[in-house]
Amino acid sequence: MDTAPTPAGRICVSVAHPSLEAALATARAVEAAADVIEIRLDSLETPAVRPFVEGIAKPLLFTNRPAWEGGGYAGDEAARVDLLIEAVAAGAAYVDLELRAEEAQRRRLLDAVKDSGCQCIVSWHDFKVTASAQGLAKIFQEMYRSGAQIGKIVTTARGFRDVLRVLNLQEEAAEMDFPLIAFCMGAAGVVSRVATCALGGYMTYAAPDTATATAPGQLPVGALRRIFTEFGRHD
Numbered sequence: 001m002d003t004a005p006t007p008a009g010r011i012c013v014s015v016a017h018p019s020l021e022a023a024l025a026t027a028r029a030v031e032a033a034a035d036v037i038e039i040r041l042d043s044l045e046t047p048a049v050r051p052f053v054e055g056i057a058k059p060l061l062f063t064n065r066p067a068w069e070g071g072g073y074a075g076d077e078a079a080r081v082d083l084l085i086e087a088v089a090a091g092a093a094y095v096d097l098e099l100r101a102e103e104a105q106r107r108r109l110l111d112a113v114k115d116s117g118c119q120c121i122v123s124w125h126d127f128k129v130t131a132s133a134q135g136l137a138k139i140f141q142e143m144y145r146s147g148a149q150i151g152k153i154v155t156t157a158r159g160f161r162d163v164l165r166v167l168n169l170q171e172e173a174a175e176m177d178f179p180l181i182a183f184c185m186g187a188a189g190v191v192s193r194v195a196t197c198a199l200g201g202y203m204t205y206a207a208p209d210t211a212t213a214t215a216p217g218q219l220p221v222g223a224l225r226r227i228f229t230e231f232g233r234h235d
Contacts, residue, residue, distance in 0.1 A: 009197030010035040011228065012061060012205045013221045014214040016043035020051060027056050030208045033221045036061050036093065038205070040214060041083055042073035049087045059093035061121070069098050070127050081105045085112045092118050096152070099124045099143055110147045121181070122148035127216075130155035130162035130184065140169055140180070150179045150202055156216070157184035163192045170199045181205075185216045193219060194227055 013034040017023040023044060027037050037056060041047040041064040052060055064080050065071020073080050084095040085108065097109050099122050106122070113120045122143050131139065136153065143151035151173070157163045163184050173180035179202040183192040193204050206221035207213040213220075 009201050010203040011221060011224055012036040012038050012203050013208055014038040014040060014205055014218070015208060016040035016212070016214045018043060018045045020044060020046060020048055024051060024055055026208050026212070027052060030221055031056060031058050033225050034058055034206075036203065038063055038096075040065065040071075041087075042066070042071040047083055049083065049090050049092070053087075053090045053092065060087075061094035061096060062087035062092050063096040065096075066098065066101075069100065069123075069125055077102055077105050078108075081109055084109055088112045088116050088118045094119050094121055094150070096121045096123050097148070098122070099139065099146065106146065106148075113149075119149040120147075121150045121152050122146045123152035123181075124154070126155045127185065128156055130157055130165060133165050133168070136165055136169060137172070140172060143180075144176060144178050150181065152181040154182070154215070155184050155189075156186045157189035157192065158186070159188055163189055163195075167192055167195060167199055170196065170201055174200050185218075187217055190217045190219065193217065194224070197228070 011034055013030045015023050015026050015037060036059045038061040039052050041062055062084060064073050064083050067074045087095055097106055110120055124139050139153055155166055166182050166184050169182045181203050182201055183196040197204050206224045207218045209220050
């Protein structure tokens, strides 16, 4: 299977298991289909970075999502970011930090990323609704000014208008030359997980399989790869 990033964008497969062994096995199983593999440190009973860096060849994204943004981490903020800094030092391709994280912790991570070869994704998630066009524009502008290399805005769509507002952010991102990940969760948002990449989105996210999605509406990587391959045939 050809897994070079397609013109439609990168596919990132999210791996979230409490067991280190299971997470490693899943990451290895999806490696052929993924462009990037996200390791959800907040899902691991004993978070670890080095085994993934040493055992997986594909670019790795490390995320340590706090409970206040839908994740599983409920501890100290400095300790949470320490794990991301460890990932930077170990050779991660990407780390993810929430836009709503403390400014001091964001500074720490951005300082670590500097000259490392790793890129910081600053992210914002809404598991209930999609903001107005003005609200989304405000979030995007804060991301652009945050110092991170890539932005990520993910909302929950209740209908097609929500989807269109989020996808429209790619136009502003292109004008400002700021790589942006932007799509919607939920049943109404499934189409956006494909369309975002066709519209210039930096990356979309997939599940290893139908039983292990990390967000509502997340497609299995095999299905998403087949869709991208079909698009490629008609370019």
